[in-house]
Amino acid sequence: MRDTMGEFLAELIAAYGNTEALLAADFYDSLRDVPPSAARFQAVMAYPPSDPEQFHGTASWAIAPLLGDEPDAGGALSRLTGAVSRLVMQPNRDTVIRSVAEDRHAAGWQRNTRAGSCRFCRMLAGREGAVYKRESALVAAHDRCKCVAVPSWDENAPEVPVYAYVASQTTAKMSPAQREVHRARVRDYLDANIPK
Secondary structure, three states: OHHHHHHHHHHHHHHHHHHHHHHHHHHHHHHOOOOHHHOOOOOOOOOOOOOHHHHHHHHHHHHHHHOOOOOOHHHHHHHHHHHHHHHHHHHHHHHHHHHHHHOOOOOEEEEEOOOOOOHHHHHHHOOOOOEEOOOOOOOOOOOOOOOEEEEEOOOOOOEOOHHHHHHHHHHHOOOHHHHHHHHHHHHHHHHHHOOO
8 A cells, every 4th residue: 555655646746746846937937027137047947756765655654544443544634635735835845946046136035824824834934024045945844834935036135044944953853852842832932922
């Protein structure tokens, strides 16, 4: 089941991920408003994830609720649709980030949220006008994430602080107990500062 699901995910992500990359390239090119003297530039398209191990790992994780004593089809479907949404949107976000890195007139990119975004994403996007200026600063997206990367040509835009680039690396090195304390602090901050 895992192998079949992994192969299906690879085909699904390739098909829809390529469409997302093309949409992002068109979006980037339509927003790029620089003087004619800046010469032509075309957005740099990103490719969908293609690592078979990633798809097999995702498939194993997604079908796990089906393999317990009380199979949970709804739980498996929820996991699968969440992972698919993240993986399909990855080429969209990566296209904008790669294009910004190659475009000498781009100041950086911003995280923008859409309706239904979680509070944590809204907090990250709430840095008014701030941009990510390093190619290594990827849009850290979670399952069902509604964030998009949007290019900025504002040369005076402040840069998002460097610590924001390594936040996920920090939690990855924590013990489970440390991670739970960290998550509790984040929840407390969100409760105090970001409306539900």
